[in-house]
Amino acid sequence: MKILTTSFLTCAVKACKSSPLSFPLHYKDAELEQSDIAYNPRFLINILPRIDWDAVRVTATELGFTVPEEKPELPALDASSSTDTIEPADEKTLRELHTLLLETEVREGKLVCGNCGHEYKIKEGIANFLLPSHLGEFELFPFCFLH
Amino acid sequence: MSRPEETLPPDLFYSDAESRKYTTSSRILSIQSSMTHRALELLNLNTPSLILDVGCGSGLSGEILSSIPPSEGGPHIWIGMDISASMLDIALQRDVEGDLLLADIGQGVPLRPGSIDAAISISAIQWLCSADSSDVSPVGRLGRFFGGLYAALRRGGRAVCQFYPKNDEQRSMICNAAIKAGFGAGVLEDEPGTKNAKLYLVLTVSGGDVPKGDITGVVNGMEGVDIMDQRRGGKAGGRAADDRKGSKRWILKKKEPMERKGKVVKASSKYTGRKRRIAF
Ligand SMILES: C[S@@+](CC[C@H](N)C(=O)[O-])C[C@H]1O[C@@H](n2cnc3c(N)ncnc32)[C@H](O)[C@@H]1O
Ligand SMILES: [Zn+2]
Ligand SMILES: [Zn+2]
Numbered sequence: 509m510k511i512l513t514t515s516f517l518t519c520a521v522k523a524c525k526s527s528p529l530s531f532p533l534h535y536k537d538a539e540l541e542q543s544d545i546a547y548n549p550r551f552l553i554n555i556l557p558r559i560d561w562d563a564v565r566v567t568a569t570e571l572g573f574t575v576p577e578e579k580p581e582l583p584a585l586d587a588s589s590s591t592d593t594i595e596p597a598d599e600k601t602l603r604e605l606h607t608l609l610l611e612t613e614v615r616e617g618k619l620v621c622g623n624c625g626h627e628y629k630i631k632e633g634i635a636n637f638l639l640p641s642h643l644g645e646f647e648l649f650p651f652c653f654l655h
Numbered sequence: 656m657s658r659p660e661e662t663l664p665p666d667l668f669y670s671d672a673e674s675r676k677y678t679t680s681s682r683i684l685s686i687q688s689s690m691t692h693r694a695l696e697l698l699n700l701n702t703p704s705l706i707l708d709v710g711c712g713s714g715l716s717g718e719i720l721s722s723i724p725p726s727e728g729g730p731h732i733w734i735g736m737d738i739s740a741s742m743l744d745i746a747l748q749r750d751v752e753g754d755l756l757l758a759d760i761g762q763g764v765p766l767r768p769g770s771i772d773a774a775i776s777i778s779a780i781q782w783l784c785s786a787d788s789s790d791v792s793p794v795g796r797l798g799r800f801f802g803g804l805y806a807a808l809r810r811g812g813r814a815v816c817q818f819y820p821k822n823d824e825q826r827s828m829i830c831n832a833a834i835k836a837g838f839g840a841g842v843l844e845d846e847p848g849t850k851n852a853k854l855y856l857v858l859t860v861s862g863g864d865v866p867k868g869d870i871t872g873v874v875n876g877m878e879g880v881d882i883m884d885q886r887r888g889g890k891a892g893g894r895a896a897d898d899r900k901g902s903k904r905w906i907l908k909k910k911e912p913m914e915r916k917g918k919v920v921k922a923s924s925k926y927t928g929r930k931r932r933i934a935f
Contacts, residue, residue: 517767548732555705558770634743639759
């Protein structure tokens with residue numbers, strides 16, 4: 509599970525969607541792994557505006573990283589301009605974002621909802637988002653008291 | 656041959672053995688790959704994007720998304736959702752790049768609003784029409800899925816779902832659920848009337864670079880595409896088009912704006928009857 513994906517995940521329980529406590533999900537007992545993904549500056553430039561940086565900071569802190577307080581700024585890049593025109597300072601930022609968001613992965617652990625307390629297990633990098641029936645049934649009272 | 660959806664729920668049907676058989680069949684690999692390419696063509700992405708693969712299975716489409724070269728707007732980063740742990744296990748063994756979620760799309764999409772650029776789904780969503788172990792009706796599950804997908808897409812985002820409806824009724828049930836969730840919708844059929852016929856549900860979210868609630872702008876200029884009003888007959892529209900074998904057939908259009916205008920929209924005649932591009 510990449511930090512990028514974590515920053516877009518929310519609790520699957522319907523009643524949690526409206527609660528600010530349900531995002532970001534919180535890591536528990538996380539085991540990390542560094543993976544190798546092709547550097548993709550255009551992707552980062554496309555996705556960064558949609559990333560909730562405060563959520564990334566929460567996640568990064570839980571995993572033991574420090575990241576800047578402010579979301580880094582990146583140059584706009586249209587389809588015609590080449591990635592060769594990226595300034596060295598921006599290139600450095602992009603490489604760091606690449607390592608943090610795409611190459612840092614959680615192999616084992618749990619993601620916990622701050623609202624209902626449900627734990628989404630992660631095994632071999634796959635997060636289990638199947639809702640047990642007790643959460644479906646108690647949609648109006650989403651407390652994970654059965655776990 | 657009975658349809659797999661009618662034999663078992665998906666998580667049981669796609670067992671370890673079936674998932675392995677599925678992913679080693681060269682016939683399946685080639686069909687799924689050509690449909691993925693066709694769906695990508697319909698998504699028309701020009702920059703590396705975040706894509707949700709709905710019912711991603713063993714990652715056959717995902718591998719293609721990861722390998723689109725920069726000259727064609729890739730490579731894309733993807734997140735896959737599937738209900739079969741066995742399918743996902745094979746995806747792991749194949750060392751796919753995307754992140755995998757073990758999840759039931761009938762329960763919704765656990766992503767923040769406006770997260771993804773696009774979604775792709777190959778041969779999966781017809782499963783939502785069959786009963787499964789949950790006690791929610793197919794219409795309820797389709798509603799949760801399309802509602803969740805609509806919210807998860809960024810404004811101006813697009814989704815393409817290739818699916819195998821059992822009959823016209825299932826086809827309209829699926830299309831209507833998408834429209835109800837707010838999507839601009841159209842259905843494209845490749846090689847209609849043959850045993851290789853393939854249906855693609857093309858969905859747009861207004862805002863961004865897509866004109867409000869309008870799918871016309873999206874399909875204009877696409878080959879072999881027609882847009883029709885769906886009011887006539889109620890059943891996924893396109894009744895007349897169904898008789899013309901080999902002719903163009905875009906079927907659905909988001910309902911409300913059409914009804915307000917109260918007229919039937921058709922693509923201009925230059926698209927009529929043009930030879931369909933075969934994606935294999
Ligand atoms: C024919 S396979 C297609 C897999 C992949 N898209 C491909 O083209 O190779 C259908 C997939 O849909 C998945 N599926 C069916 N119902 C589902 C549901 N409710 N939620 C998530 N995945 C589902 C199945 O587990 C299976 O992997
Ligand atoms: Zn929750
Ligand atoms: Zn629980």
